[in-house]
Amino acid sequence: xxxxxxxxxxxxxxxxxxxxxxxxxxxxxxxxxxxxxxxxxxxxxxxxxxxxxxxxxxxxxxxxxxxxxxxxxxxxxxxxxxxxxxxxxxxxxxxxxxxxxxxxxxxxxxxxxxxxxxxxxxxxxxxxxxxxxxxxxxxxxxxxxxxxxxxxxxxxxxxxxxxxxxxxxxxxxxxxxxxxxxxxxxxxxxxxxxxxxxxxxxxxxxxxxxxxxxxxxxxxxxxxxxxxxxxxxxxxxxxxxxxxxxxxxxxxxxxxx
Amino acid sequence: xxxxxxxxxxxxxxxxxxxxxxxxxxxxxxxxxxxxxxxxxxxxxxxxxxxxxxxxxxxxxxxxxxxxxxxxxxxxxxxxxxxxxxxxxxxxxxxxxxxxxxxxxxxxxxxxxxxxxxxxxxxxxxxxxxxxxxxxxxxxxxxxxxxxxxxxxxxxxxxxxxxxxxxxxxxxxxxxxxxxxxxxxxxxxxxxxxxxxxxxxxxxxxxxxxxxxxxxxxxxxxxxxxxxxxxxxxxxxxxxxxxxxxxxxxxxxxxxxxxx
Ligand SMILES: Nc1ncnc2c1ncn2[C@@H]1O[C@H](COP(=O)(O)OP(=O)(O)O)[C@@H](O)[C@H]1O
Ligand SMILES: [Mg+2]
Numbered sequence: 001x002x003x004x005x006x007x008x009x010x011x012x013x014x015x016x017x018x019x020x021x022x023x024x025x026x027x028x029x030x031x032x033x034x035x036x037x038x039x040x041x042x043x044x045x046x047x048x049x050x051x052x053x054x055x056x057x058x059x060x061x062x063x064x065x066x067x068x069x070x071x072x073x074x075x076x077x078x079x080x081x082x083x084x085x086x087x088x089x090x091x092x093x094x095x096x097x098x099x100x101x102x103x104x105x106x107x108x109x110x111x112x113x114x115x116x117x118x119x120x121x122x123x124x125x126x127x128x129x130x131x132x133x134x135x136x137x138x139x140x141x142x143x144x145x146x147x148x149x150x151x152x153x154x155x156x157x158x159x160x161x162x163x164x165x166x167x168x169x170x171x172x173x174x175x176x177x178x179x180x181x182x183x184x185x186x187x188x189x190x191x192x193x194x195x196x197x198x199x200x201x202x203x204x205x206x207x208x209x210x211x212x213x214x215x216x217x218x219x220x221x222x223x224x225x226x227x228x229x230x231x232x233x234x235x236x237x238x239x240x241x242x243x244x245x246x247x248x249x250x251x252x253x254x255x256x257x
Numbered sequence: 258x259x260x261x262x263x264x265x266x267x268x269x270x271x272x273x274x275x276x277x278x279x280x281x282x283x284x285x286x287x288x289x290x291x292x293x294x295x296x297x298x299x300x301x302x303x304x305x306x307x308x309x310x311x312x313x314x315x316x317x318x319x320x321x322x323x324x325x326x327x328x329x330x331x332x333x334x335x336x337x338x339x340x341x342x343x344x345x346x347x348x349x350x351x352x353x354x355x356x357x358x359x360x361x362x363x364x365x366x367x368x369x370x371x372x373x374x375x376x377x378x379x380x381x382x383x384x385x386x387x388x389x390x391x392x393x394x395x396x397x398x399x400x401x402x403x404x405x406x407x408x409x410x411x412x413x414x415x416x417x418x419x420x421x422x423x424x425x426x427x428x429x430x431x432x433x434x435x436x437x438x439x440x441x442x443x444x445x446x447x448x449x450x451x452x453x454x455x456x457x458x459x460x461x462x463x464x465x466x467x468x469x470x471x472x473x474x475x476x477x478x479x480x481x482x483x484x485x486x487x488x489x490x491x492x493x494x495x496x497x498x499x500x501x502x503x504x505x506x507x508x509x510x511x512x513x514x515x516x517x
Contacts, residue, residue, distance in 0.1 A: 117357075125353040128315050132347040133420075134339060134371030 065167025118218025
């Protein structure tokens with residue numbers, strides 16, 4: 001049976017990790033929903049996660065919108081369906097690319113920073129110090145980040161959606177010769193509330209995932225600078241994979257009958 | 258129980274803790290009387306920090322009993338644990354100052370978070386506590402990263418005593434400092450502990466420091482206390498392990514493990 005042993009071990013490891021993450025998650029949410037609430041810290045995290053991510057998310061969105069218009073135009077012109085460009089752009093942005101790209105960019109920026117900060121606090125005993133000063137690290141460190149991430153990512157995605165559509169509009173109007181009024185009318189006419197709402201729900205889920213992975217890996221890091229480095233990498237990689245996984249799951253929940 | 262029925266401030270019996278296959282504490286017993294200062298000495302990696310962290314509740318022991326003021330504290334619920342934690346102050350080995358906060362906010366942390374004191378009032382107390390450890394009010398507005406090692410230790414000490422705890426733990430308070438600064442910190446520790454009337458449990462491998470702050474001394478080796486007694490007796494312990502340790506001799510019954 002030498003074949004089964006490694007497989008069994010891998011499965012067990014996976015289950016153990018899933019269990020630890022589940023425990024960490026329920027613990028964090030439990031602490032996040034009961035007082036004391038650190039409003040000052042929540043606000044600071046909202047500014048850190050939301051406001052300071054605007055440039056990177058905005059840049060990602062505008063180029064994505066532009067390239068969407070260009071690609072769908074050149075592709076769809078093969079069967080004379082160029083008029084679908086505005087719909088392609090707005091649906092792709094709101095349903096998929098806005099939330100997924102914002103989530104991935106924030107995973108790189110915020111998830112890594114959270115893992116590094118909390119990981120450093122762990123290996124320098126600052127988290128232990130919190131406990132001895134009668135402060136629950138879950139309430140003080142984890143909950144504010146989870147709350148801020150879950151609330152701010154949808155706002156970032158609203159901005160990303162608008163900027164992305166604007167990017168598509170610019171390329172379509174100034175490069176591809178679309179009529180501005182028709183383009184905007186087509187954009188808005190075909191857009192349904194569900195398209196935007198599903199994208200914002202995704203964004204909330206992704207914001208939770210990114211901050212959760214940052215906190216989880218930071219919290220468990222050990223062994224000095226190297227451990228913190230590993231935690232940072234793990235936070236970004238696991239958040240990115242989970243974003244793509246949950247993107248599929250949420251899409252299925254919203255759009256498959 | 259000691260005479261008069263007053264339980265010792267800290268009583269540890271049969272404490273065991275392993276990390277994976279590595280048995281760190283193997284049935285350790287210590288007792289710290291109210292208002293006294295016990296220093297536990299022992300080599301690096303002998304489990305001194307694990308001992309303190311078990312008493313504070315940062316590490317869950319595998320077995321054994323820990324009593325604070327006669328109350329068993331292993332297996333307490335989180336809210337009861339929080340009540341016991343309020344009796345504690347701790348000076349961490351590396352300082353463990355919050356680098357995202359200003360110095361005065363570090364010192365005032367326990368006052369604001371645990372005692373719900375107003376920020377302005379807590380700031381005054383923090384500045385006064387900083388003065389007690391020889392730091393001026395201007396230091397309060399710096400960040401911990403802007404301070405030298407000795408100043409960071411002072412700030413950590415100020416943070417540990419600001420809430421006026423009944424029991425203070427010191428994890429290698431002089432490690433990493435030059436001998437003069439070490440002696441200054443030891444002096445501050447003795448002063449502060451006396452002024453508060455607190456009970457102190459310190460761990461160190463610095464014998465000079467141990468002699469300055471201890472009333473009683475205990476030596477940990479292979480997860481157990483192998484000798485304890487008043488500080489005056491340390492030089493005539495008659496214990497070969499203690500002899501070797503306090504004179505820092507390379508040969509003797511203690512064989513250094515190169516790998517932790
Ligand atoms: N959280 C932990 N996980 C695994 N091993 C640990 C942990 N904490 C301490 N140890 C191990 O326990 C032993 C004693 O550590 P410690 O109490 O920090 O020693 P010291 O006496 O120098 O303070 C060391 O070998 C250390 O590697
Ligand atoms: Mg130690």
